[in-house]
Every structure is written in C-alpha cells, then in structure tokens.
Amino acid sequence: MTVQAETAADLVEEVFLFGRVLRGALGGGxxxxxxxxxxxxxxxxxxxxxxxxxxxxxxxxxxxSALSRQIADLVDAGLVVRRPDPDDxxxxxxxxxxxxxxxxxxxxxxxxxxxxxxxxxxxxxxAEDALTALRxxxxxxxxxxxxxxxxxxxxxxxxxx
Numbered sequence: 001m002t003v004q005a006e007t008a009a010d011l012v013e014e015v016f017l018f019g020r021v022l023r024g025a026l027g028g029g030x031x032x033x034x035x036x037x038x039x040x041x042x043x044x045x046x047x048x049x050x051x052x053x054x055x056x057x058x059x060x061x062x063x064x065s066a067l068s069r070q071i072a073d074l075v076d077a078g079l080v081v082r083r084p085d086p087d088d089x090x091x092x093x094x095x096x097x098x099x100x101x102x103x104x105x106x107x108x109x110x111x112x113x114x115x116x117x118x119x120x121x122x123x124x125x126x127a128e129d130a131l132t133a134l135r136x137x138x139x140x141x142x143x144x145x146x147x148x149x150x151x152x153x154x155x156x157x158x159x160x161x
Contacts, residue, residue, distance in 0.1 A: 015137070023036060025114070025115075025118060026111040026114050026115060032103050032104075032106075032107045033103075034077075034079075034103070037070060038070055038073060038074060039107065040060070041056070041060065041067070041070045041071070041074065042074060042079060042080070042096060042100055042103070042104060043104060044056065044059055044060055045080065045094060045095070045096055046096045046100070046101065046104055049093075049094065049095040049096060050083070050093040050094065050095035051093060051094065051095075052085065052091055052092070052093060052094075053067055053068060053071060053092075053094055056071075056094065071094055074100070078097060078099050078100075079096065079097055079099055079100035079103060080094055080095065080096055080097060080100055081094070081095060081097055082094050083095070
C-alpha cells in the first residue's frame with residue numbers, strides 16, 4: 001500500500017520541524033563557536049574531502065558565491081585549507097585541517113552527550129528504532145526520485161537542452 005498524501009505532507013512538516021528543534025536542542029553554534037552554516041559546511045567537507053568548491057556547493061545545495069564566503073571564513077579560522085588541484089592547475093581543492101577535525105570531534109561528543117541526556121527516559125530499543133527509521137529516511141531521500149518533482153522543468157522545456 002502506498003503512503004497517503006496526508007501522511008506524506010505530515011512527514012514533510014515533522015521532518016522540517018525536527019531539524020529546527022534538533023539544532024536548537026543540541027547546542028547549534030554554541031558547541032563549536034561557529035555559526036551553524038559554517039559548522040554544516042565543515043561537517044559535509046569532512047565527509048567528502050578533498051574536493052572542489054563547486055562539488056561541495058552542489059552537495060550542500062548552496063550557490064558557489066555563498067560557499068566561497070563560508071570557505072574563506074573557515075580558512076581564516078584555520079579550520080580549512082585550499083591547495084592546488086593536481087589534475088587541474090586552475091582549480092583548487094579544499095579540505096579540513098587537524099584543528100577543524102578536532103572541533104568536529106569535540107562537537108560530536110558534546111552533542112551526543114546532550115542527546116543522551118535528553119533521551120534519558122527512552123529505552124535502548126526505542127533509540128535503536130528511531131535510528132533505524134532515520135537511516136531509512138536518509139536512504140530513501142538519497143535515492144534519486146523516479147519522477148520529476150511537481151513543477152519541475154524537464155530538459156526540453158523552457159529552451160533547456
């Protein structure tokens with residue numbers, strides 16, 4: 001049986017709200033001392049490095065200009081370095097420094113402890129069930145959709161080739 005439209009709409013709303021509540025509950029920028037956007041860039045980069053900024057921008061769904069400013073801030077803070085791309089001398093690769101990795105490790109440990117305290121009334125089984133459901137959602141969302149989104153422009157529309 002397929003998921004009903006109302007259930008799907010409720011899931012969209014709850015996932016969005018969960019993200020907002022989770023960021024606030026687990027400390028956000030207070031844990032790293034960085035704005036949440038920079039912490040997010042650092043986290044994603046640590047799992048996809050070294051890479052070009054345009055690849056990272058696609059992964060983060062942000063413009064290259066916005067990401068460029070964020071990377072510059074992270075470089076200035078000593079958390080990220082740029083180095084020449086050995087395959088293309090015109091391009092550069094970005095990667096997290098040891099200091100950036102320490103911030104991420106400290107942040108992860110503090111957030112995990114904070115979450116553990118908040119889940120004090122949960123059983124281990126409930127936490128594992130939630131983890132399984134979240135992993136299932138992530139896998140589902142990571143798999144390409146079979147049909148274009150409502151209102152999406154297909155390559156032959158609007159003069160796109």
